[in-house]
Amino acid sequence: MTIESEIELITNRHTVENNHKESNYFDAIKLLVTGRSAATDATSRQLWQNGINHMYRLVEDEILTNTRLPQQTIKFGTSGWRGTLGKDLFVNSVAAVTAAILSLYREAEGSKDLREALGINSFAEMQQRGCVVGFDNRFGGPLLALAAVNVLTANGVTVFYAGESTTGALSASVLIRKAAFSINLTPSHNPMEYGGFKYNAADAGPAAPILTDAITRLAGEYVQMDVAPCIPPGLNLQKPLAGLPGIVAENALLSWQQLVRNGFALHGIAYDRLLADLATSEDVVVCVDAMHGASRQYLGRLLNNPPADRLVLLRNAQDPTFGGIAPEPSSVNMQPVIATLAARSEPLKIGAIIDPDGDRIRFTDGTVEISMNQFGAMAYHFLHEVKHKKGMVAKTVASSNFANAVAKQLQEEVFEPKVGFKEFKPVINKALVYFEESDGISIIGHTPEKDAFIGLILALDMTLSLKKSLGEYLAEIEKHYGHYYPDRDGVTVSQQGAPLLKTLDQLQKFAVGSQVSVGTGAKTITEVIDIDGRKMILDDGSWIMIRPSGTEPKVRFYVEARTSEETALLVKSAKSMLAEIGLLP
Numbered sequence: 001m002t003i004e005s006e007i008e009l010i011t012n013r014h015t016v017e018n019n020h021k022e023s024n025y026f027d028a029i030k031l032l033v034t035g036r037s038a039a040t041d042a043t044s045r046q047l048w049q050n051g052i053n054h055m056y057r058l059v060e061d062e063i064l065t066n067t068r069l070p071q072q073t074i075k076f077g078t079s080g081w082r083g084t085l086g087k088d089l090f091v092n093s094v095a096a097v098t099a100a101i102l103s104l105y106r107e108a109e110g111s112k113d114l115r116e117a118l119g120i121n122s123f124a125e126m127q128q129r130g131c132v133v134g135f136d137n138r139f140g141g142p143l144l145a146l147a148a149v150n151v152l153t154a155n156g157v158t159v160f161y162a163g164e165s166t167t168g169a170l171s172a173s174v175l176i177r178k179a180a181f182s183i184n185l186t187p188s189h190n191p192m193e194y195g196g197f198k199y200n201a202a203d204a205g206p207a208a209p210i211l212t213d214a215i216t217r218l219a220g221e222y223v224q225m226d227v228a229p230c231i232p233p234g235l236n237l238q239k240p241l242a243g244l245p246g247i248v249a250e251n252a253l254l255s256w257q258q259l260v261r262n263g264f265a266l267h268g269i270a271y272d273r274l275l276a277d278l279a280t281s282e283d284v285v286v287c288v289d290a291m292h293g294a295s296r297q298y299l300g301r302l303l304n305n306p307p308a309d310r311l312v313l314l315r316n317a318q319d320p321t322f323g324g325i326a327p328e329p330s331s332v333n334m335q336p337v338i339a340t341l342a343a344r345s346e347p348l349k350i351g352a353i354i355d356p357d358g359d360r361i362r363f364t365d366g367t368v369e370i371s372m373n374q375f376g377a378m379a380y381h382f383l384h385e386v387k388h389k390k391g392m393v394a395k396t397v398a399s400s401n402f403a404n405a406v407a408k409q410l411q412e413e414v415f416e417p418k419v420g421f422k423e424f425k426p427v428i429n430k431a432l433v434y435f436e437e438s439d440g441i442s443i444i445g446h447t448p449e450k451d452a453f454i455g456l457i458l459a460l461d462m463t464l465s466l467k468k469s470l471g472e473y474l475a476e477i478e479k480h481y482g483h484y485y486p487d488r489d490g491v492t493v494s495q496q497g498a499p500l501l502k503t504l505d506q507l508q509k510f511a512v513g514s515q516v517s518v519g520t521g522a523k524t525i526t527e528v529i530d531i532d533g534r535k536m537i538l539d540d541g542s543w544i545m546i547r548p549s550g551t552e553p554k555v556r557f558y559v560e561a562r563t564s565e566e567t568a569l570l571v572k573s574a575k576s577m578l579a580e581i582g583l584l585p
Contacts, residue, residue, distance in 0.1 A: 003044055006035065007051040015055075020062040020086065026193035029055045033324040052321065056139055062086035063140045064238070066093075074219045076212035077550050080198035081219075082187040085140055089185075089195035091147040091237050093223055097197055098151040098183065099230035100218035102126075104211065105180075117210045118180075119202030126180040129202070130158030132173045132250060134165035135185035136294040136357040138195055139320040144185045147237040153244045154232050160250035161241065166294045166358025167198065168442075168451025169252035174204035175447065176255040186294075186357040189328040192321050205448030206422035253298050256453060263445025266429065268387035269461055275304040277464050282310075284463065285346040288456070289314040289337050291327045293356030295452060302453055303460075312340055322356070329353045329362035329439045334369055341366030348463050350470065354452040360439035361452035363459055368471035373400035373486045373560075376435030378470070379458050381406050381477055383432045383443065386465060391444065394424050394431035397532050398545055398558040402484040403435075409481060418532030419547065421450050437488060437558060485567045486560040491575070493583045496553040504548060504555070506581040507534045516544070517576065519569040542566065544574050555583060 001009075014028035029052055036048035063086050070088040074081055074097065081097065083089050105126045108114035120126050131152055135141030141164065152159050160177050162170055167184060174182045180202050187196030199207050199215065207215075222228035241247055260271045278284065286303065288311075290296035296316040303311060314336050315323065325333060337351040341364065351364040363370040370378075380393040380403055392413040393403050407414045415431055417423035421442075424434040428448045435441040440450030443458070462473055478484075495503055515522045516538065523538040533547025535558075545558040555578060559570035578584040 003035070003047045007032065007047065011051070011054070015058065020058070020066065021068065023058065025055050025059050025062070025086065026084070029192070029321060030324070033321045037324055056320075059086045059139060060143070063090045063143055066090040069223060074216060074223060076199070076207070076216045076219075079188055079206065080184075080196055080212075082190055082194055082196040084193050085138070085195040089140075089144060089197065091143060094144045094147045094185070094197060095151050095231055095235075095237050096223040096225075096228055097215065097219045098148040099228050100215050100222050101181070101183075101199060102151070102155055102157070102230040103218050103222075104214050107214065113210060114214070117201065117208045120180050127156045128158065129178060129180040130160055130246075130248075132160045132162060132170055132177060132179050132182040132252075133184075134162035134170045134173075134182070134250075134252060136166075137164060137292060137296075137318060137320060138186065138356070139192075140195065141185050143238070144195065144197075145183075146239075146241065148183050148185070149241065149244065149247070150235060150237045150239055151231055153246050154235055155230055156246070158246045158248065159244075160248050162250040162252040164294050164297060165252040166298065166451075166453065168358055168447055168449055168453050169256040169298070171200060171204040171447035171449035171451070172256040172259040173250050173252045174200060174202065176258050177250070178202075184357070188357050189326075189355040189360060191326060200449065203425075203428075203448055205425060205428065206420070208422060208425070253301055257302075259446060260454070260457070266389070266445030267383060267432075267443050268389055269457060271457065274457065274461055274464065275306075278303060278306050278310075278460060281348075281464060283346055284348045284350065285310050285312065285341070285344050286350045286460070287312040287314065287337050287340045287344075288351070289333070289353040290316045291325070291333065291353065291356060292317060292319040292322050293327065293354060293358060295354045295358040298358075298453070302456070310346075314340065327356050329355055329360050331369060334362060334364060338364050338366060338369070348467070348469055350456075350459050350463055352452075352456055352459065354456075355439075358452045359450045361441070361455040362439050363455075363470055365469040365471040367469075368474065370470055370474060371437075371486070372435050372439040372441060373437055373484070374402060374474055375455070375459070375470075376400075376433060376441055377403040377406050377481075378462065378474055378477060379435070379441065379443065379455075380433040382458065382462050382473075384410055384412070386462075389432055389444070391430060391432040392427065394427045394434035396420070396423065396436040397529055397535055398488070398547070399435065399437040400484045400486040400560055401541065401543070402478075402481070403433075405481045405484070406477070421448075424448065437486070483562065484560055485562070485564045486558065487567045487571060488556065488558040489571060490549065490554045490556040491578065491584060492552075492554050494553065495583070496548075500548050500553070500555070503581055503583060504533070504546070507546060507577065510534070510536055510577065516573055518542075518566065518573050542570060544570055544577070546574060546577065
């Protein structure tokens with residue numbers, strides 16, 4: 001069969017002519033990407049690419065013309081609203097959500113609680129302070145952002161338009177510009193078919209539940225209306241930016257850099273001196289995999305364009321399909337960075353992989369892979385002991401207890417909330433470091449959003465200041481504070497929402513004093529933390545945590561052992577618990 005015939009077969013199987021609703025464009029795109037990846041010559045590869053381009057033209061038409069309701073109910077969670085491009089996120093639905101946000105500021109004029117959460121006292125103040133707008137590398141980002149911008153400008157809101165940007169840089173823009181809020185069209189690390197809509201209020205961090213609940217309510221109403229409040233009848237949602245009043249071009253990276261400089265007294269990172277040291281340090285090489293995401297446009301400038309042979313960028317071309325990979329900072333995706341650094345002769349190697357919107361990062365020194373469970377503790381130790389800054393550490397309850405051990409010996413407190421970066425709000429600019437198990441981090445004097453760039457700068461500062469690799473630094477800390485071996489996974493289940501929560505309530509049988517089978521032995525539960533799911537701490541300091549996903553029919557579990565061999569056994573124990581309550585066979 002010829003390539004043309006294969007493409008035609010895929011197209012016919014997954015599309016219905018002139019019927020977006022019944023067509024599954026991304027199912028087709030995934031198969032076409034597989035064909036492109038297997039192509040052995042440029043001509044064949046281009047044929048597959050032509051098929052992909054055709055599918056994306058159909059997705060674009062659906063984004064622009066869809067007048068149906070989103071296939072999934074609009075819901076704002078910890079990281080905003082996510083759904084399928086064209087089916088859930090399209091011009092009209094994004095406009096409705098933007099209108100809902102504007103109406104929220106009207107409602108806030110009569111609610112002290114809303115005003116405090118927004119950080120804004122009136123609709124007029126919001127208009128004047130304005131909104132930062134950006135998007136990641138997803139297909140359709142400019143189209144969806146333009147829909148939001150048109151609604152904003154039609155309501156007299158100043159817009160700081162950043163274009164394709166990272167989440168951390170947009171958060172910095174809110175702080176530097178003193179904007180009222182930001183809109184970021186991104187689903188973070190979700191697969192290629194997803195779009196997303198993140199909203200941050202004036203504090204530049206993930207929105208509080210009182211705000212996301214209100215946006216969910218209003219958006220649900222507005223998306224069903226022929227003419228929604230804040231959307232003038234006949235408004236052209238795709239009017240070009242050049243014709244819109246109140247648009248200010250925003251260089252989000254410059255704002256990010258200014259924020260880091262402004263925060264020096266709190267965190268001690270001398271950003272400009274650090275970049276100067278990198279430029280002259282011939283014994284250091286940096287390799288970053290951008291996974292085709294928004295960070296690819298910033299990394300050179302972020303590091304002040306060091307010599308090209310010492311900054312190696314992987315997967316830094318525009319590709320909304322991510323080359324067919326799951327775009328997350330995983331061990332599997334880290335392998336190209338590790339292989340690249342293994343071939344380098346420099347004694348000091350810094351490797352990282354960053355997700356599409358630049359809010360998650362994972363590290364390596366070419367030999368050792370370092371997850372955020374480890375790096376968060378390293379960052380805390382570095383700021384406390386090397387930069388001589390005093391204060392607590394903040395980490396989610398699902399994160400490793402490595403940082404707890406460091407803080408205990410340093411006689412500092414630990415703030416340990418449930419999963420979600422918004423849970424750190426009470427200790428922003430009090431804790432030296434706040435991080436979560438899913439590769440997100442920020443620090444005192446910086447944004448209240450997780451930010452891959454500040455993680456990269458921290459890794460660079462550690463390496464240049466200490467003149468040792470990240471792996472060596474980690475080994476030193478582990479030798480002093482103990483070894484911790486975390487892991488996490490998830491399983492798809494048939495339940496979701498209230499029924500799933502009811503089933504998970506059966507885990508209460510695993511109470512303090514209960515025995516848990518681990519391998520051929522047993523351990524005793526000595527403490528239970530139930531602020532977010534159920535975390536069961538065992539008598540040797542190891543633990544198992546089980547919690548439901550907030551967005552999918554999944555149960556997530558997290559474990560940590562004191563030996564690497566026992567980590568896998570704890571994973572099996574977690575699955576056995578789920579089987580015992582009927583969620584797994």
